[in-house]
Amino acid sequence: MINLAANPGIPREEIVTRLKTELVELLCLESSNAINEETRLAEDLDIDSLGMVDLVMQIEDCFNVVLPTNSDLSTIKTFGDVVDLLDKLDKLRSAEFNSTATN
Amino acid sequence: MHTKPFIDSFPSPDTLDKFYISGRKMWPDLAELKKLKFDRSLVSDELVQFMRSTALNEYGVAHYVRSYLNSYNNDFKLRMWSAIWAAEEYVHYLVLKRMLEGLGEPLTEEDYAGLEKGDFFNSYADYFDSILISPDIDRRMVQLIFGVLQEFGAVIAYTAVSEKCNIPEMQKLFKRIARDETRHFRFNQVALESLCENCSEEERAMIWPQFREIWGNLQMPQEHIEYFSELDMGTDLYTDFWSGEMRSRMIIRMTQYFKKFRQPSATLS
Numbered sequence: 128m129i130n131l132a133a134n135p136g137i138p139r140e141e142i143v144t145r146l147k148t149e150l151v152e153l154l155c156l157e158s159s160n161a162i163n164e165e166t167r168l169a170e171d172l173d174i175d176s177l178g179m180v181d182l183v184m185q186i187e188d189c190f191n192v193v194l195p196t197n198s199d200l201s202t203i204k205t206f207g208d209v210v211d212l213l214d215k216l217d218k219l220r221s222a223e224f225n226s227t228a229t230n
Numbered sequence: 231m232h233t234k235p236f237i238d239s240f241p242s243p244d245t246l247d248k249f250y251i252s253g254r255k256m257w258p259d260l261a262e263l264k265k266l267k268f269d270r271s272l273v274s275d276e277l278v279q280f281m282r283s284t285a286l287n288e289y290g291v292a293h294y295v296r297s298y299l300n301s302y303n304n305d306f307k308l309r310m311w312s313a314i315w316a317a318e319e320y321v322h323y324l325v326l327k328r329m330l331e332g333l334g335e336p337l338t339e340e341d342y343a344g345l346e347k348g349d350f351f352n353s354y355a356d357y358f359d360s361i362l363i364s365p366d367i368d369r370r371m372v373q374l375i376f377g378v379l380q381e382f383g384a385v386i387a388y389t390a391v392s393e394k395c396n397i398p399e400m401q402k403l404f405k406r407i408a409r410d411e412t413r414h415f416r417f418n419q420v421a422l423e424s425l426c427e428n429c430s431e432e433e434r435a436m437i438w439p440q441f442r443e444i445w446g447n448l449q450m451p452q453e454h455i456e457y458f459s460e461l462d463m464g465t466d467l468y469t470d471f472w473s474g475e476m477r478s479r480m481i482i483r484m485t486q487y488f489k490k491f492r493q494p495s496a497t498l499s
Contacts, residue, residue, distance in 0.1 A: 199475045
């Protein structure tokens with residue numbers, strides 16, 4: 128597990144690699160070779176609203192984060208968008224960590 | 231043959247009492263709503279259509295409660311909750327009806343007749359059977375999982391509509407109904423968790439896949455009454471006002487809630 132809650136500041140590449148591994152498992156793909164930042168969740172990976180439930184669960188479990196309920200998943204269209212979301216959550220967590228350390 | 235002993239959802243009526251009392255406090259001004267008058271030109275046709283559909287849907291509670299009672303069968307307290315829930319949904323119908331009258335768009339006798347004649351029980355029973363992930367699953371659990379989704383859907387629907395309404399008094403009423411639906415949503419959660427306190431690990435393990443099954447094929451009550459589709463008042467209308475954020479809230483909140491049942495009971499928080 129990549130623990131964004133306890134160890135924020137994860138390089139983007141590491142998030143990409145881990146997220147690809149999770150998607151391979153979740154979607155029973157043979158490999159992650161075809162997944163890149165432009166890969167579309169609905170059209171290319173066949174992720175529907177039920178798939179979104181599984182994706183949210185997998186992301187939260189794998190990265191030890193809780194997605195804010197005001198997140199707008201409708202703006203998340205591609206694999207890169209999911210990485211952006213995690214990257215953003217990681218940076219927020221990092222800032223909180225640094226602020227706590229400074230205090 | 232070994233028969234699993236029946237265990238009530240709640241050992242005492244305390245939880246029912248608590249929810250009932252909080253519900254009684256919600257609408258002290260119900261009689262006053264008869265005097266409301268609103269400027270129709272400030273409200274879109276789409277919103278009026280939503281209100282008509284939803285008022286009839288809330289009035290349709292007499293259809294829906296029959297199915298709830300069927301699922302709750304021997305569980306006295308859940309049957310009692312069904313009666314309380316039905317009465318509270320009827321209050322929502324009254325509020326919506328008064329708002330429609332205040333707009334000069336009253337429901338007609340024809341509206342009521344079409345709804346009352348509609349069949350729901352058999353259609354819903356078929357749907358319910360089709361979504362069971364196992365013949366062994368406790369039907370109360372399935373109904374409660376469905377209830378969590380249905381009531382949270384109502385919270386989102388009324389919240390979304392309140393944000394699209396230009397009349398502050400109506401906005402407040404939509405928000406108050408949403409708050410009431412939040413109580414219903416919460417009751418379904420509390421009852422499900424109470425059932426879980428006495429269920430086996432195998433039964434608990436069925437909750438997550440059962441949630442996925444319902445979510446993947448979610449049919450709201452009005453889809454089981456032909457009359458709604460005849461009037462173009464189906465679930466699409468119900469969800470038309472949902473923004474991307476509202477839809478996401480439903481997915482994220484439901485996932486976050488139900489995934490905890492995948493954990494062993496000792497770690498259930």
